[in-house]
Amino acid sequence: MADYYTVQQGDHLSKIAKDNGFTDYTVIWDHPNNSDLKKQRQSPNILLPGDEVYIPDMEQKQESGAADKKHTFAVNKNILKLRLVLQDMYEKPVAGAKCALLIDGQVYQLTTDSNGKLEQEIPLDAKQGTLTIRGDQTPFANDVIPIKIGHLDPVDEISGQVGRLNNLGYSAGPLEGSDEDAFESAVEEFQCDNNLTVDGICGPQTQSTLKQVHGC
């Protein structure tokens, strides 16, 4: 029965789609009832807990074809990936590093490219995992980095700002922004590193740079 679904932390649209029997999230995302949401959030992967998503009924599709011929039906299925860039605090890429990515129980052995990037297709309803950099070539080797998929909030929310600042190593404190000193210090450091006006306030320009530097 078509209805609105309230987003929980960790939800991203591919997961919501799969949970409701859809293999293609665009059916939901492109639905007219979700046009405001789409305009506001822009990415189906960065939703805010509390957002309302309209889940339409599954349509019965009718395709006609001659009975005596062979027909191929392609089911639209979206691909979901996890794309990470690993750098040190001074933007030097952690390049050519062998990593073990564990997502929901499945291990993928990957190597970062020369930009420190790694990319892996993951299950549509992926929730969490860890990244471990192998070998002893870097100071980060053998640290187990927990990853929470779908937990990144929009950049115009404090939690989204803190999340990105923390990912970028600025130690902005808890997600609610409750450690004001830490948050302000992180914003100022980020502004300073990116040649923005240093005022400790994460306004539209800072947010836009943050989104750009972080990658989403």
Next chain:
Amino acid sequence: MSDDNQGTIHSASEGALIGLFPPPQPTQLLAAPSTSSELNTAHLRLIPIACFRLEDMLFQFDSSFVLPEVQAEMTSFSNLRKTDPRVMGAPLTIFGHADPSYLGNFDPGNSNTAGPGDDYNKNLSGRRAIAIYAALVRDPAYWNFLYSTPLGGDSWGATEIQIMLDALGQSGSSSFAGSSQGSSSSAQSSRAQDIANDSGQRQQLFLQYMNFLCGDVKLDKSADFLARGAGTDLKGDVQGCSRFNPVMLFSSEDEASFQQAWDNQDQPTLRGERDPRNSINRRVMILVFRKGSQVLPTKWPCPSYKAGVTDCKKRFWSNAQDRRSTHDSGAERKFELTHDTFACRFYQRLSNNSPCHPSGHILAIWLLDDDGQRLPIGTPYRLTMALQVRTGKLRHKGLIIEAALQLADQANLEWGVIQPTQPKANPIDRYLRARVLLDQPNHPFLSDNTAIPDPPQGLYPSRAMIVLDTDHSVVSDLTVIRIRLNNMGYPKLIEAASDIDIFQDDYDYLDQQLQQLELSLRDVHRDGTEMPLEPHTTPDPPPLKLGKDGLPVRQCGRE
């Protein structure tokens, strides 16, 4: 063991503090999965693992000249490198700091302009940092630079040369008895003067002195520092923080009285009270990072030790002025308590979790057995002071170090024994004594590299109540003598004889008069000196000298 959030102290003395950072909080990534171009960038932070804080007393006053006392601290550092595999070969960076008042220039200046006090102090603090760097890498050219370019009170000359000669045992004093004090000291100072005037001899002396100071700690410019020596003027490896990051700010009342002392040119107050109390701010901090850590000099926020303050100020909090120059009424402001006295955001991030900024006091207790020998590594203890309870095992022979403590007048110490690795016929069950000192052991200790065995059941059969000995300058006060003797277990052993006589006998100080004995008592209590194990014997008389006639020759003035 200290609270894990603050790391642990490796060694503590009047001159330096060496600590190990707690394990870093795991970086947690919040990632958006990608259906198109979403990308999540993670920056993996610089991870400090250890800190080595050198106090002001290791330098000549208002100078970058490094005093011989650094040798003991370098030995402790060497110890850490040898016993902790993470530290050997891990890259360093060095920060120098100045105190927040310079010759009475209390006005820290507008946050947008550099007042003369900030510039001078950046220079001075940078000079101290480079002096340490140079010693570690054995490059006398940097010291020659400091020597040839004096800055205010930081002016190396014949006096400093003499200190180096004395430390190296090259004072050139005559060996025959009877030379007048006057002539030998003028011979010494003329040698110092000669070296002072000769750049080549100076550099040779510098190198010898550096070897003396640093011992086997010899570092490589291109491997052992954070920027690998690749930065212009060692950017990334060495920097001066001027007076931007004080750890202590005077109360507003004290500050006002020092301002007045400055106006009145009251040198006794300025030199005798303000400067010593401010010494805690004039430190050099060496940070050690995880092996393999490296920074690009161009990206490192701190300007080089030679540059001005402009880049420093970019890293200031927006309320930096308040942070580094507000004085509270009635109490000092301390970084360790409020974490809000530093102007520099960046430096604060490096210091927030630092064990070299312990909140509270450091208590060091020497624990010796009944034979006056330091108890072995692994001995379990429990310390109770006020409402604080700390348990642990000795990580160094005979020495308990606990940090972040609120002090009380006394503490309860309990301890146990560990099973000896080779069982002896008579297991150790004698009365164990505790020797107590406060804050400042200055005797470097060597730790055995043995594995720590587990304590048996019934952990703490021995206990002592210890009274804290707070002032090492007090020697002849009866109460203080009682405290020291009590801590050392004397009254509990023998009531009849005078306790200090027993101490004298135990330590073989038989030819010391009372005054000297009081000093020795202080020193032993402070340093945890072990009792000599040899039985005391009267010395043999000197052998008789035989003259040409085969008969003993009379020594002049002796029978």
